Amino acid sequence: MDHSVLSAPPAIDRIIIDAILAGRISAGTRLGEQSLATLFATSRTSVREALIRLEARGIVHISPRRGWFVIEPSWEEAQEAFQARCAIEMDILRTVATVPSATIAALRDHIRQERAAIAGDDVGLRSYLLGDFHVCMVEALGNRILADILRDLTARTVLISALYQSTHDATESCNEHQQIVDDLAAGDLDRAAALMVAHIGNVEAGLTKRIDTDPLFDLRQALRIEPTRAGTNPPR
Amino acid sequence: MDHSVLSAPPAIDRIIIDAILAGRISAGTRLGEQSLATLFATSRTSVREALIRLEARGIVHISPRRGWFVIEPSWEEAQEAFQARCAIEMDILRTVATVPSATIAALRDHIRQERAAIAGDDVGLRSYLLGDFHVCMVEALGNRILADILRDLTARTVLISALYQSTHDATESCNEHQQIVDDLAAGDLDRAAALMVAHIGNVEAGLTKRIDTDPLFDLRQALRIEPTRAGTNPPR
DNA sequence: GGCAAGCGTCTTGCATACAAGCTTGTTAGA
DNA sequence: TCTAACAAGCTTGTATGCAAGACGCTTGCC
Structure with missing residues (x-):
């Protein structure tokens, strides 16, 4: 920020x-x-x-x-975005040789900020930090290109989470971040990678699929109009 | 094209x-x-x-x-780009469930075009097709987002190959593509992924590192000026 | 001869003006 | 009353003009 x-x-x-x-x-x-x-x-x-x-x-x-x-990512695009994040973050954790202690310290500090934001009432800052953790991690682990890509994917993911009403809890996310950094500090990179995959999977699992082929979905739902009426499945 | x-x-x-x-x-x-x-x-x-x-x-x-x-990617950026490509292409091969026969056919056709370009004398088309294979593969395997990212990475990679005087042979690359598609057709996705990693590794290994921190490298070399003289290691 | 200041040219940075198209509100007609 | 054509307003698409800065050359000075 x-x-x-x-x-x-x-x-x-x-x-x-x-x-x-x-x-x-x-x-x-x-x-x-x-x-x-x-x-x-x-x-x-x-x-x-x-x-x-x-x-x-x-x-x-x-x-x-x-x-x-x-953008309003479709359900398919949402899944693709999550897969892309998985690919990048898994790979970076599996490929990195050693993790400098300074990196660990920086990530721990980041998590501290996350906790503070969660304790506070700034929902925006909380959302920002929770997403930024991943970007910081990849960047700290030495790949700027992947970090840049991940930054954009994170923005996509935030939009997706709001669009598909994510139910994943902030505290839970933060705890998972914590565990990943702990494993990173312990040098257990494989487990860190596995945890990361699980973490991203958890977030993705918290989404609820909706009929995204209907551009009138929100309006239709708000007005309580049954899909049996006219205007169903209009061309996208 | x-x-x-x-x-x-x-x-x-x-x-x-x-x-x-x-x-x-x-x-x-x-x-x-x-x-x-x-x-x-x-x-x-x-x-x-x-x-x-x-x-x-x-x-x-x-x-x-x-x-x-x-852009003139530094040696570090070049390595990052290759790592990014590896991450994406490995993941897509490991994640995909089944490969439709139409996809296989399309990729085989693509390889046919590669061979034709290699047999011909259009160096540009050859370079284009060799890079495009990877993008086509990822796109055909169902992830547009990763395909878009890979497209940009491919452009980077082409620039890198020219900049660091790649020695990797076109025919060799094409053969490796062929093997990958064969494994894909046989349903052996893990081996396809391994081959892909090896393939990208081969290309990367064909690069020759040069003193990229020196913006005067080309000129210096052309003029046969020893790096011990003045102007060594100028600020980037 | 060497050096530095000054000037001209060329480049991008930014703002504005006008053209073209979409959306919406209105009106005329059946 | 409903439909369809029309028109006004607002939005983006594109071009152009001018300002600001960088580079290279020339000129003047030491």
Whole structure:
């Protein structure tokens, strides 16, 4: 959450990503160029560039001449995202040779922050830290490329969790993080990898599948309209 | 190489990526906005958007007020890229349940094209197909997200191969692809995964490390200047 | 001869203007 | 009353203009 190093320019895309990671922006949210330009006191050009960057990273998508929207991953895409995370995090834990003690210390400190956020009432910070743990771990373990990829996947995962009403508990997640770091510190990398797979599996298992082929799902449910009526299974 | 489906707009970034994949653009190449705009008969705006997309995908980078350049991965980044590829391709092979016969057929056809390109003299097409095989495989095996990620990694890898003077033979690569598909067809996924890891390892082993911390390496070598002279180890 | 300051040219950074298309509200007609 | 065509407003798509900075050359000085 702290990008205040060396008077870093608070990039627009960074702010949007952070908001997504904190759960303040949910899937399907519309992001108007002019609105954002006004908000950030800049021109549409800069905003547009930021949105293009986010599109390339798979965070938003554009509907031509209609607007920018935060992605709404389908159930299949959600599963693919989780598989991708599994692949990356499992591999990094299995491949790494030794874990410097400084890395362990940093991760433990991160977990401390997680606990503090969970104890507090800042839901956004909690969501952010819980996701950021994985990114920090991969980066600390020495692969920046995978860390960058995982960062985007984490944003996707946060959106997915909100979209498919994750029931996984924050405290539980944090405990699992703790165990992984413990195994890492003990040098038992295989067990750490196995725990990581289980952890990600737990989060994924907490999702509830819904009829994602129906773009009117939310509205239909809110209005209590039976799917037997007209408008069922419209083209996506 | 064929993006002629439904009169698809030949996007600028796509063309640039294809050129990189074919080895026609090498690491460090400067990509001027105005030059590209003239070449594509469009304005700088569109070019700039394409370059921003490529930047987000890690293919080019920008030096403020100086210009856009194709990335020149360091030796460490090269290793990270290969590790990332390994992670993804190994995982997809280990995770997939069953491989449809249509998929096998498509991959075999792809290999046929590879052989044809190797027999012919189109070095660009050869390079493109050899890299594209992996992307096609992951996509055919059902994970679009990983396929997209791998596509970018493949571009990186092609640049790396040229930069670090890969000695790996095209025919050899193609044979290894063949073996992998054979194992896939036989249902021996574990062996396919192992072969894939070996295959990627072979390519990586064919690279020759060079002093990549020295931005003057090429010039220095061309001029036969000993590193003991002035200008050694300049700041990056 | 060597060095440094100054200037010109070329590049990107950013903002703005206008064109094109989608959405929605309105109105005319059956 | 319902349908369909039309029009207005708002959104993105694209181009252009100007400002700011970097590089390379020239010029002047020591």
